[in-house]
Amino acid sequence: MKKLRIGLIGYGFMGRAHSNAYRKVGNFFDFEHECVLQAACARDAAKAKDFARRWGYQSVETDWRKLIARDDIDLVDICVPNNLHAEIAIAAAKAGKMILCEKPLSMNTPEGRKMVAAVERAKVPNMVWYNYRRVPAVTLAKQLIDEGRLGKIFHYRAKFLQDWTISADLPQGGAGLWRLDVKAAGSGVTGDLLAHCIDTALWLNGGIEKVNAMTETFIKQRKHTLTGKVEKVGIDDACAFLARFNNGSLATFESTRYARGHKALYTFEINGEHASIFWDLHDLHRLQYFDHRDQSLVRGWRSIHVSDGDQPYMNHWWVPGLQIGYEHSFVHQVADFIQGLETGKPAGPTFRDALETQQVCDAVLKSAKSQRWEKVARAK
Ligand SMILES: NC(=O)c1ccc[n+]([C@@H]2O[C@H](COP(=O)([O-])OP(=O)(O)OC[C@H]3O[C@@H](n4cnc5c(N)ncnc54)[C@H](O)[C@@H]3O)[C@@H](O)[C@H]2O)c1
Numbered sequence: 001m002k003k004l005r006i007g008l009i010g011y012g013f014m015g016r017a018h019s020n021a022y023r024k025v026g027n028f029f030d031f032e033h034e035c036v037l038q039a040a041c042a043r044d045a046a047k048a049k050d051f052a053r054r055w056g057y058q059s060v061e062t063d064w065r066k067l068i069a070r071d072d073i074d075l076v077d078i079c080v081p082n083n084l085h086a087e088i089a090i091a092a093a094k095a096g097k098m099i100l101c102e103k104p105l106s107m108n109t110p111e112g113r114k115m116v117a118a119v120e121r122a123k124v125p126n127m128v129w130y131n132y133r134r135v136p137a138v139t140l141a142k143q144l145i146d147e148g149r150l151g152k153i154f155h156y157r158a159k160f161l162q163d164w165t166i167s168a169d170l171p172q173g174g175a176g177l178w179r180l181d182v183k184a185a186g187s188g189v190t191g192d193l194l195a196h197c198i199d200t201a202l203w204l205n206g207g208i209e210k211v212n213a214m215t216e217t218f219i220k221q222r223k224h225t226l227t228g229k230v231e232k233v234g235i236d237d238a239c240a241f242l243a244r245f246n247n248g249s250l251a252t253f254e255s256t257r258y259a260r261g262h263k264a265l266y267t268f269e270i271n272g273e274h275a276s277i278f279w280d281l282h283d284l285h286r287l288q289y290f291d292h293r294d295q296s297l298v299r300g301w302r303s304i305h306v307s308d309g310d311q312p313y314m315n316h317w318w319v320p321g322l323q324i325g326y327e328h329s330f331v332h333q334v335a336d337f338i339q340g341l342e343t344g345k346p347a348g349p350t351f352r353d354a355l356e357t358q359q360v361c362d363a364v365l366k367s368a369k370s371q372r373w374e375k376v377a378r379a380k
Pocket of ligand 1: 011012014015041043064078079080081082102103104129130131175177178192194205209232297376
């Protein structure tokens, strides 16, 4: 077996999700490569050691620069807040490391372009963790669209709703709350949640030509965890936008952290001339499908339980009828990355693919300010 020696930076939510994927992938997929949990990096040595022991990492670093300088690391996995992605990725590319970077790619498009240039100059394999593409029901949606079953697409509708920031007492910044601090996050729900919806949409329905957006920050000031001072809130708490795709379809996207009762309601619906599909993260193993070409006697929405061996990824898991969950999308992402290494056909989204999502996010934020339709810049 060839070893793929992983250096993971950041041991929070995603650090755990990725570590779990590296540990499982070799049990369920056959490759020439074997993932080796070589080093975990975090600033607090005691916590990093505890994380390394729990997940089976062989060593610990407290400075990401030292991790990148090591000869015994092949792949750097970036699981830290958004404002650190670019600096780490560019340094890792210069050091010749493969890179898996969390989403969104960057804080903004100019930063993203530098990251793309760095990985392409260094010719290092790279990928961004837009993991929802690899939920089997979402991958099946892609297959149905690519087979032409929907025909011409008229509408794309997506939303991602949460409710965890409604309290004015919640501070911003620091561990766990960096998403509320614009300096660490870059934007609010646009880069955090809508970026997922946009990545899926670009993958399923092609490029977006222009957008018209509105954003709102409902709670204008919050105490900052690190300074202790009450400071202006710079992120968008809610964002809704209209879009026109290059294929002529119309779209609506909405995201908020102020939708009482919703924790992670990511849904999309696509309406085509022959058929429609609908997916809901809360019921992630099902794909709803309506085909107008069915005989009228039995025509109706089908709820496809995506668990059969001929449905995407499912032949690697249990037996038909038994479903898998959220963490498996990360296992699939690692599997596709390794397959890309072994076949020479890199799996997406690469940094270049993820730059397109960044450009849509930037156009959305620009439109929210200008209150006009804004064209999406082309990837360069
Ligand atoms: N793909 C997804 O569905 C998904 C889900 C959640 C988060 N994310 C992305 O993953 C990234 C991390 O988010 P998270 O939810 O895991 O955050 P988190 O707050 O749970 O973890 C962040 C980690 O980064 C560490 N960190 C911060 N600065 C560091 C530094 N200088 N050196 C080393 N470690 C440092 C923190 O100690 C913490 O362990 C973000 O970019 C986020 O947008 C993606």
